[in-house]
Amino acid sequence: MRSAVPLAELTTLRVGGRATIAECAGTDALVAAVRALDAAGVPVLLFAGGSNLLVSDDEVPGVVVRIMAEGVELGADSVTADAGANWDAVVAKTVRAGFGGLECLSGIPGSAGATPVQNVGAYGVEVADLLRRVRLLDRATGETHWVEPGELGFGYRTSRLKHRSGAVVLAVEFALDPTGASAPLRYRELAQRLGAAEGESRPAAAVRETVLGLRAGKGMVLDPADHDTWSAGSFFTNPVVAHDRVDRVRAAIRAQLGEVQVPEFPAAHGVKFSAGWLIERAGFAKGFPGPDAAARLSTKHTLALTNRGAAAAADIVALARTVRDGVADRFGITLTPEPVTVGVEI
Numbered sequence: 001m002r003s004a005v006p007l008a009e010l011t012t013l014r015v016g017g018r019a020t021i022a023e024c025a026g027t028d029a030l031v032a033a034v035r036a037l038d039a040a041g042v043p044v045l046l047f048a049g050g051s052n053l054l055v056s057d058d059e060v061p062g063v064v065v066r067i068m069a070e071g072v073e074l075g076a077d078s079v080t081a082d083a084g085a086n087w088d089a090v091v092a093k094t095v096r097a098g099f100g101g102l103e104c105l106s107g108i109p110g111s112a113g114a115t116p117v118q119n120v121g122a123y124g125v126e127v128a129d130l131l132r133r134v135r136l137l138d139r140a141t142g143e144t145h146w147v148e149p150g151e152l153g154f155g156y157r158t159s160r161l162k163h164r165s166g167a168v169v170l171a172v173e174f175a176l177d178p179t180g181a182s183a184p185l186r187y188r189e190l191a192q193r194l195g196a197a198e199g200e201s202r203p204a205a206a207v208r209e210t211v212l213g214l215r216a217g218k219g220m221v222l223d224p225a226d227h228d229t230w231s232a233g234s235f236f237t238n239p240v241v242a243h244d245r246v247d248r249v250r251a252a253i254r255a256q257l258g259e260v261q262v263p264e265f266p267a268a269h270g271v272k273f274s275a276g277w278l279i280e281r282a283g284f285a286k287g288f289p290g291p292d293a294a295a296r297l298s299t300k301h302t303l304a305l306t307n308r309g310a311a312a313a314a315d316i317v318a319l320a321r322t323v324r325d326g327v328a329d330r331f332g333i334t335l336t337p338e339p340v341t342v343g344v345e346i
């Protein structure tokens, strides 16, 4: 165990107080560490890439268990990865080996094991679309077992694993397409760049390169030299408004902005609005509140809250509240943060 480690050195937002860390380089060590801490009643924070966490500036109670096992194995039509494997390295390996399926999820920071936690998604593909099974450590019983995706309650940027720590993901297995064709292209901007109609496929390698280019242009690929990427990615999820409230929301938007084209997308239980569009229309431009602020919106993407170098968690929280409250005041929609918060509330 290492004590007094500043989590700010390990999170992509580069904020977070000091913590005692147990680094677990293998799956057996991870299982043993979590079982022992649970038996001793010590609070545990599961931590992998730190790219979807907003941790308070105070000392973190208990022990931070750092998940670092990183084996990756290709099968005839699948890939299996230990929880701590770098996600983009897993995607790159599958694409290099001639498999299709995961390419739209290129360039997403963090670990393979965290991808089911919030049903990671990008460019029209979600982890739940391709996941075959997940190996879990059940912390209530101390037992490990494989579960099917149907047991994980996947939804838009959520699952039964998010905001709960009752289970540790030890490994993930994904189905792949051995022909090397990409998943059907459902995201218009991506399909257009590749000269494809929506729903068509392209070679996975070409899709990966295009996704990486699109993401880099939005500051969504980690780059230590670029403060626009010192973030947790999109800070708010796109709000899904229930069918019986949609007309009220549309009316509130028109009352503020007049007859505008409002981006809307069909969702499971309502209509999905674009959080980035709402933030901009509520008056928060890229780079808000300005160049001197320690925490500001990315200059490339209104949905990312970024640390310009000297921000503390409190600065990120204050900016998040300002943006959330501004959107709520203007349009009556309360945005929900996407990252998991530890010791802070937005």
Ligand SMILES: Cc1cc2nc3c(=O)[nH]c(=O)nc-3n(C[C@H](O)[C@H](O)[C@H](O)COP(=O)(O)OP(=O)(O)OC[C@H]3O[C@@H](n4cnc5c(N)ncnc54)[C@H](O)[C@@H]3O)c2cc1C
Binding pocket: 012, 045, 046, 047, 048, 049, 050, 051, 052, 053, 067, 083, 108, 109, 110, 111, 112, 113, 114, 115, 117, 118, 119, 120, 121, 122, 161, 163, 165, 167, 168, 169, 170, 219, 220, 221, 222, 229, 231, 232, 233, 234, 340
């Ligand atoms: C620049 C940038 C771009 C991003 N783009 C996207 C995107 O396009 N789409 C998207 O969905 N997300 C995106 N994200 C968010 C983030 O990368 C993902 O959510 C990623 O899966 C988090 O992985 P991690 O290993 O960093 O998790 P961490 O931040 O370490 O942990 C996140 C949560 O998962 C839990 N957790 C981690 N590992 C395990 C495990 N093995 N078992 C159980 N619980 C675990 C933690 O306790 C915590 O609650 C982006 C982030 C950044 C910084």
